Amino acid sequence: MLHVLVYIFEQNRDEEKAIPMQNYMKNHFPFLGIKTPERRWLVKQFFKESGILKEDFQEGFVRSLWQMKEREYQYAALDYIVHSIKKLEKHHLPLLEELITTKSWWDTVDVLAPKPVGAIASEHPDVIAERIEDWAYGDHLWLRRSSILFQLKYKAHTDEELLYRYIVQNKESKEFFIQKAIGWALREYSKTNPASVRTFIESTALPNLSVREGSKYI
Template identity: 65%
Template sequence: MFTKTLILTRLFKENRNAANAGPMRNYMKGHFPFLGIKSPLRKELEKQFFKETGLLHEPFNKELIEELWNKQEREYQYTALTYMEKSLRKLQKSDLPFMEWLITTKSWWDTVDTIAPKPVGKIAEYFPEVINETIDGWAMHENMWLRRAAILFQLKYKEKTNESLLYQYIRKNAESKEFFIQKAIGWALREYSKTNSASVKEFIEGHKLAPLSVREGSKYLK
């Protein structure tokens, strides 16, 4: 596995761009250093990496993701996310604790907002018992990013959304002053309004939500 990550490291270092790195770091509020590889080029390099290593034809590899997560520059975490997105059908119930580790490590919206609706969402779809066993606990967890993940894990469920569960998690977090929680509530409501606008409209009108949540959640409502 070390050899495989060396391939990606070589590709990334050959294409690093100091002029881009500063603005990219600033966009993320200075939380993470960057190599300065913008998304279109990074995606091309990722394609080359996956082709050279054959990773996508092998079993799901958490060790690879952990190696990339532990690297300093943020582009490595983005490649880990790409790898997970391309491996959703391989996920098992036993992978959920690992997803929790990823959510709570090097946490920021750019990683959490992919992990929650994609790998976590898929695991909960394949193994719905994890909702009661684990995700319910996230909804009121002291870690704000786990609360955000609980609110967002059904983001792509559309007509399969468990409406009562979504609203339950939102009610539990409705009084939060955290920007990222208020934003998540609005985002979840906005997405679900594409499937059931009447229900979302009724929920927003019947509950006291932060103005940010209302504004985001009402975007597609008449």
């Protein structure tokens, strides 16, 4: 299955387009030069022709894509995961943690945290105490960011106490990606409960970036 997708991507490699894509990602990863709209179309065709979405969720396929050098392969893995969200179970969370902590950057983490991790935690809330709690209180930048963002799409189902506790735990961080995540989470939740977010921001010593981002809609 993997070799089919590799063939499709290689046929559409564009070295000229790859250069600005790599620059945009601070040259952390090499690219094939397949832009997002084209990649999504190619992956959609691959899904249709291979029938992989009709099969059980394939961790091996995801891991194989994650090990590939060019970044588009990780994006294809994310496309597959997002299209397979309803098949994800509690036992898939360690895989997602592995992906969050491997080849880590905002472009992958910001899909993994609010989508598949958020979906699993919604269906199996016991994983919060069992695993995500350790993310929020641990030393890994991207797991900490994920703990702040996993409820991003929860709206009225947001565990407000948990969100604020994880933010308070991480508010002293000097890391841009933590401060930005705090602001993003607050901004998103303010669409549901602006009064609560306003009160929290006013009563909590947060980084200026977090306050600026979190206050956009209140």
